[in-house]
Amino acid sequence: MGTAFVTCTVVPLYLWHFKADAFQVAMFFFFFIATGLSITLGYHRLFAHKAFEARWPVRLLTLLFGAATFENCALAWVSDHRRHHKNVDSDDDPYDITKGFWHAHIGWILFKLDPEPPWDNVADLRKDPLVMLQDRFYVPIAIVVGFVTPAFLGYLHAGWMGALSGFLIAGVARVFAVQHMTFFINSLCHTVGSRPYSDRCSARDSGLMAIFTFGEGYHNYHHEFQHDYRNGVKWWQWDPTKWSIWTLEKLRLANSLRRVSEEKILLMQLAEARRRLDERLACRVTPLQGRTRLLLQNSGAKLHHLGERWTALKAEYAEKKDLQIEHARAALAEIRREVRHAFDLLELASAMA
Ligand SMILES: [Zn+2]
Numbered sequence: 001m002g003t004a005f006v007t008c009t010v011v012p013l014y015l016w017h018f019k020a021d022a023f024q025v026a027m028f029f030f031f032f033i034a035t036g037l038s039i040t041l042g043y044h045r046l047f048a049h050k051a052f053e054a055r056w057p058v059r060l061l062t063l064l065f066g067a068a069t070f071e072n073c074a075l076a077w078v079s080d081h082r083r084h085h086k087n088v089d090s091d092d093d094p095y096d097i098t099k100g101f102w103h104a105h106i107g108w109i110l111f112k113l114d115p116e117p118p119w120d121n122v123a124d125l126r127k128d129p130l131v132m133l134q135d136r137f138y139v140p141i142a143i144v145v146g147f148v149t150p151a152f153l154g155y156l157h158a159g160w161m162g163a164l165s166g167f168l169i170a171g172v173a174r175v176f177a178v179q180h181m182t183f184f185i186n187s188l189c190h191t192v193g194s195r196p197y198s199d200r201c202s203a204r205d206s207g208l209m210a211i212f213t214f215g216e217g218y219h220n221y222h223h224e225f226q227h228d229y230r231n232g233v234k235w236w237q238w239d240p241t242k243w244s245i246w247t248l249e250k251l252r253l254a255n256s257l258r259r260v261s262e263e264k265i266l267l268m269q270l271a272e273a274r275r276r277l278d279e280r281l282a283c284r285v286t287p288l289q290g291r292t293r294l295l296l297q298n299s300g301a302k303l304h305h306l307g308e309r310w311t312a313l314k315a316e317y318a319e320k321k322d323l324q325i326e327h328a329r330a331a332l333a334e335i336r337r338e339v340r341h342a343f344d345l346l347e348l349a350s351a352m353a
């Protein structure tokens, strides 16, 4: 609340009177990216989901800069987050969206009505001495890395006024920006966007949200395949966190990157598209017009046929692995093309309905 208040009052007044030079702007972005990525790449994908393994320099830096976001120590953050995935959209979900947008965004932190749940789901992290060290010295690390360092760098650049600028811009305003970026994942990413993989929970995919959240906006995919190191699973989807992890692998600082197979992802999309189609065809409240119904039925028949062909092909592939590999690969590529076409047809039919 303090950082939000100062960012909305003191910071604009200060900028109006004294302006910010290029050094201060660069420092803001450096701290924003370093601390933001420490949450998405470190706290979230590495520590909470074990989506890859990282060597100690990566763990150390993400723990130092992660603390500087003032979002709690990694143990507490991960414990809450694992509880969110396990009990999503229920009372045991710490940031349960069914209690309202503001509860999921920040209310759950401001009004802790229930007793603090035990950290009983982070036994694996307790074995990491760096995580335990961060837990022990969390507050001093957060203050030194988050506030003292930008103030000190500002002092080196331009004396005491530089120190004040560093503290206000790369310190306070940056904490505010990173915190709300993270909170958006719990609020907006469970409200805005589509659900191409499953409608089992409220998590949604949104390219727009991905831009503001270092790629975490593909949240529907993430809730279905939480161990994948990618959230934006398609190569073109904006996900700087996945690109950073990939780069760390090339630098030999990360390994064992976990990926869900393309077939599994496509099957999931296929099942979800068919479920949506059946729902639409069964809807009697608004009778569909002749041509639309025909389009939907065609699409449904095609998807059904593709699903069956896929199952048969997989069985065949499993039996004669070596002999049929080229044949199976070509057939899978063809099915993928047909599925995409069926999706387009489905979309067109839905728009007409
Ligand atoms: Zn979520």
Ligand SMILES: [Zn+2]
Residues within 6 Å of the ligand: 044, 048, 049, 081, 085, 222, 226
């Ligand atoms: Zn997650």
